[in-house]
Amino acid sequence: MPKATLRDVAERSGFSITTVSHVLNDVPGKRIPEATRERVRAAAAELAYTPNRLAQGLRLRRTNTLGFISDHIATSPHAGQTILGAQDAAADYDCLLLLMNSGSDAELENREIQALRDRQVDGIIYAAEYHRVLTPPAALAGVPAVLLDARPADAGFSSIVPDEVGGAATAVKELIDHGHRRIGFVTNITDIPATALRLAGFKKALKTAHRHFSRALVVEDISEAHGGFRAARVLLDRQPADRPTALFCFNDRMAMGAYQAAAECGLRIPEDVSIVGFDNQELIAASLRPGLTTVALPHYQMGQWAVHALMRTVEGSANGSLRSEVMPCPIVRRGSVGPPPRS
């Protein structure tokens, strides 16, 4: 005789599978008459029903834990707020967050995803340290999952990334609104989505303001302070008539280098040159003197969004409706932008 199932107990007792499940699993807080409970238990005993613990975990009972797997977020200084946002949102669902860090090691990542699945997490957030286009690992197949700060190369996953174009346009508009006409772009030389998208935003803001885009005002280098210093020197060493009166920098680290370049050129910020960054990396942006006006990567909000999207899938209310969200990057004003110097 095949093993009795919950469905068999339901049929024998005459109650719904849900009721039978609630009784046999002693789910608290359910108002089920004692007579019903007795009939269900009697039917279960007659059929020698024993619960399938695995199925129980899968079907009836969530573990109220979400997996959060990332390449480097937990170990890098850049995107920790993502975890905080996800954690706070998870608390809304009474869920805990189990974090794993793969260090971009594909084999380790697979073992970690398997470990999360073994522990029956209700779903998994797959998060990148910075905006990437990627092919999610096969190990994610069949478990509710959402991509964070990453877009899938193919469809198949909901995902959220920052609005790089809009953020860059916001930064440049801030400079245009202060009256700047010659705006330099100190940007990243690496071929990642943010590089192309922030350049697109730079051009977009100029176009909106009916300004010409000049390739001569764009200088690329590595996206660190040293690269920012070198690129900014290229722009600020020019004769005053050709020198930009403002710099938009690819990130706050390059902006830190631009501050150093301005100081070596004897230019004050913002009196002689205005500077805007990108990322709102507090450790730098709030520590520079004057404070750096920049555009915030919405790490916290992306973490929140990812959990809400994941829970919609877990709760079955979003089957088949994948979403690709782009999260706005708001400006954070400090003290590095002023009107252009009078020439």
Next chain:
Amino acid sequence: MPKATLRDVAERSGFSITTVSHVLNDVPGKRIPEATRERVRAAAAELAYTPNRLAQGLRLRRTNTLGFISDHIATSPHAGQTILGAQDAAADYDCLLLLMNSGSDAELENREIQALRDRQVDGIIYAAEYHRVLTPPAALAGVPAVLLDARPADAGFSSIVPDEVGGAATAVKELIDHGHRRIGFVTNITDIPATALRLAGFKKALKTAHRHFSRALVVEDISEAHGGFRAARVLLDRQPADRPTALFCFNDRMAMGAYQAAAECGLRIPEDVSIVGFDNQELIAASLRPGLTTVALPHYQMGQWAVHALMRTVEGSANGSLRSEVMPCPIVRRGSVGPPPRS
């Protein structure tokens, strides 16, 4: 004769405990040369080593996962290398690291520890974002656990913290060795262990070099760039005869403020004033111009140590032998220290 332990076999054979453990437990998937295996087995035979049955019994029920619970490490820019060190060490034991972040919320922390225990982690690392003295949560009772960057208020746990005194003394000695006699200390106003211990290290280095300690050369402020700027201004605004020729700063953020103060005072680094930081927070120390000479907090090494200490407990080889380790803080030389200016 006391029973031989895995450590004894390791010492006799000349291989690591990990390797010995892998050989004697026939852990699959390990590429260990046959010659090594033979030497390990020979050493075990010579010592009449028999595995600890209790430990082995536990081992059979191991999940090969370690819990790593911290207040803020995963979400802050400061101590991510701790996780990396722990993860790399865990890999030596074929273990995965399950991270949880409590945000210093005691109730959440309890739920997280319980969640880790429910998932039958083999042990738990309880990690603080910065050196603290604390009372470990009751939920840790009865599970192998180690404190990281924290000391227990009472005994009962192995723990590792950085050598704050030695690190500060190393930093100040670097300045003394370059010929500085008037060394200022830009320090933290908050009452945390690092504040008292780094001051002790400052005094210790002076005493070793037979120099007087002068309270007038110590200025306290908040441990961020703004605080460092203000405190450094107090010292650098003095007349040249009273002005320190070098500053030791409580951390790299305060040192960043000291750079700004020096610039505003028209003082070059290191020609006019030398500066040493503490923490080796790459994002700042490597980005400053010139690069900041500083003392490294050994986050990575502390993470490794904690896992090894935890595994000794898990494997039953450290019953009753709690260890309180203090990890050295080595100097990282960049470009901010030179000889004092000729007066």
